[in-house]
Each structure stands twice: as structure tokens, then as C-alpha cells.
Amino acid sequence: MVVECLTGTKVLMKGNYAIANAAVLAGCQCYFGYPITPQSEIGEFMSGKMQQLGRAYVSAESELAAINMVIGAVSTGVKAMSSSSSCAISLMQEALSYATSDQLPVVLVSVMRGGPGLGNIYPSQGDYNQATIGGGNGDYNIIVLAPSNVQECIDLTYKAFYLAFKYRNPTILLADGLLGQMMEPVEFYDYPYPEIDTSSWALTGAKGRDARVIRSYAPLETDQCVYVDNLFKKYKLIEENEVEYEEYMTDDAELVVAAFGSMYRNVKSAVKICREKGLKVGAFRPITLYPFPSKRLSELADRVEKFLVTEINMGQMVRDVRLAVNGKARVLFKGKAVGAMIDVEDLVEEIEKQMGGV
Helix, strand or coil: CCCCCCCCCEEEEEHHHHHHHHHHHCCCCEEEECCCCCCHHHHHHHHHHHHHCCCEEEECCCHHHHHHHHHHHHCCCCCEEEEECCHHHHCCHHHHHHHHHHCCCCEEEEEEECCCCCCCCCECCCCHHHHHCCCCCCCCCCEEECCCCHHHHHHHHHHHHHHHHHHCCCEEEEEEHHHHHCEEEEECCCCCCCCCCCCCCCCCCCCCCCCCCCCCCCCCHHHHHHHHHHHHHHHHHHHHHCCCEEEECCCCCCEEEECCCCHHHHHHHHHHHHHHCCCCEEEEEECEEECCCHHHHHHHHCCCCEEEEEECCCCCHHHHHHHHHCCCCEEEEEECCCCCCCCHHHHHHHHHHHHHCC
16 A cells, blocks of 8 residues: 655555655655564555655565665765564664664664554564664663654654754664554645765765775774764753653642553543542653653652552663652552553553552
């Protein structure tokens, strides 16, 4: 199925197709991928649309090949991306470490499924740690954006390309199987960000200029220390300028429910119900998982008594919340390993229990 990239009109669309459409509208010139459920529709869309537009599409022989093809393409300054899921993203970790050290604007879409290991094809949020901490070697950070609805799959795909090039840093769009497969009304629009000049670093052939080298190491210890220090100066800049989050009814909240991605949808509904019952409860959603909104959570912890973190995993983002709160408030957790979101009714029951508890 090839969906037309419409702008200015609302259309009903599956999350995976929305991501793929947005990537095309953002100017993605190259797509390299390998099929795996629940994100296979992204590659399916690209296989038709990219060739239709005279752009590059390759169904690679493996996930390792796909991500390394992206590295090769973006080193020339063009926009390129791959998409995959969970156990297959694991295979890309070494390449992501290299891309971070090479300071290359790789865009990777990760549509999470069940784990660990092969797991199953049901939705999960079990790859939070994989995206935000990573499994590659060395000290590095990857920008991570987490949509909670299909419209945000478009908005944050645009932003992923922009931030990747702005900071010359790999960027992950972290969705889950639910977002990838659900259909919602969405509206496309022209890519809203300025194009970033790549002429100072891209490998385009050294005709009329000095030769350039992109490499991921400095041979001497002191040089490598300086190199990594400079990377972390960039990360500090990202943390100062790119933190994004959403708050709902937190002004007078005694308990704040924190969630990311699709899980936030039910959290917000549960908070509305609890407010109607007179309970002072609010909701908080990190949109950037890296950089994480630690400062804002710390500020909330100065007056909030409890935080309830809920995730479709066994407890991953909860550790970042605990670090941010730093003992100023109690941090509780409710999760499940895999499958549909935790029901609104179950969340309301848990909130009532915690609001009435010690």
C-alpha cells in the first residue's frame, strides 16, 4: 500500500504510514531497512514511494547492513533513515555508537515490541533503556523522541530529522506497536524547520577544497579525552535547549502520574476521572526521553507528595524519575511487561489507593 503524501487535509492513517509519509515530506533521500513486525509498513511504504520520487530505497540483507548503509549515506550530508524494532534494534547498537562518535545525523525509527529476546509482536515500552542508555560502547547520548498519538508520529518525525542535523547526532523516534498499528485522523504539513548547512563536514568529494575525514576515534589518550569532552559539551547544549514535556493539571496536584508514549493517553483519561471525584491528581509526560526533563520533575517534587510512574514494561523510566525527584517525594510504579495499555479503570483504582494511602 502506497499512501499519498497529502498536505493540508485530514486523513485517517496508520501510525507506521504516518511516520513514513512524514519522513518523505521531511526530505529523506535514502531509506535502508529490513522487515520486522510491528513496523514493516514503514519499509513497505518506502519501497514504493522512494522509487516513485527517484530517491534511494534498499531492502538490506540484515539490520546491521541497513544501519551501516544509513551511516554511509548521511556522511555525504543527505537525509537518510532506517526503521526497525526491539530485538533488531539490538543488532544496530555498535553502529549507533560509531555514528555518535562520528557525529553523523542518523535517524532511526524504533517501533517497540515484546521482549526480552525474540519476545513477541505485541506492543511494549520495554526498549526505553535500549534507546536512552544504549548498548553500544563508550560514553555517548542519542536524542530520543517519544510520540503518544499518530499526529505526533508526524510532528516528531519532522523534529527527529531537524535535531539530528542541527546537532550532528543520531536521533531515535521511539514509538511502540500500538502507535505503529493504530489509525487516527492526522494532518500533514510542509516540513517546518530550516535546512541545516552540511557543507563544512559532508564528504562530497574534495574538488576545490581540502580533504576531509570522518572517523570515530583519536589515536592518543589525551586526544580521545578532548574529543569525548567536546561531545559532552554538545550534549549539555542539547539538554539546555531541547527538553520537551507535557503537563496536565499539575498546578495543585498532590500526586502526579508520569508516563511516556502511548501509555500517557490512558493516564490523561484517568486523571480527568479522578479530578471529577475531587482528587488532586495531575499527569506528566516526557516527550524528549533524552534529554530527560529532570529539572522540571525536580521542581514538581518540591510540592508534589507522590509520583506514580506507569509503563508497559517492568520499570525503566521510573529510574530516571527517581533520580530526578532525588528523594523529595515518594515514587511508585505500576507496569506490565507487554500488551495493550493499562486500563483507565485500573489506573483510577491505583490512584485512589495511593491517594488514600500513607
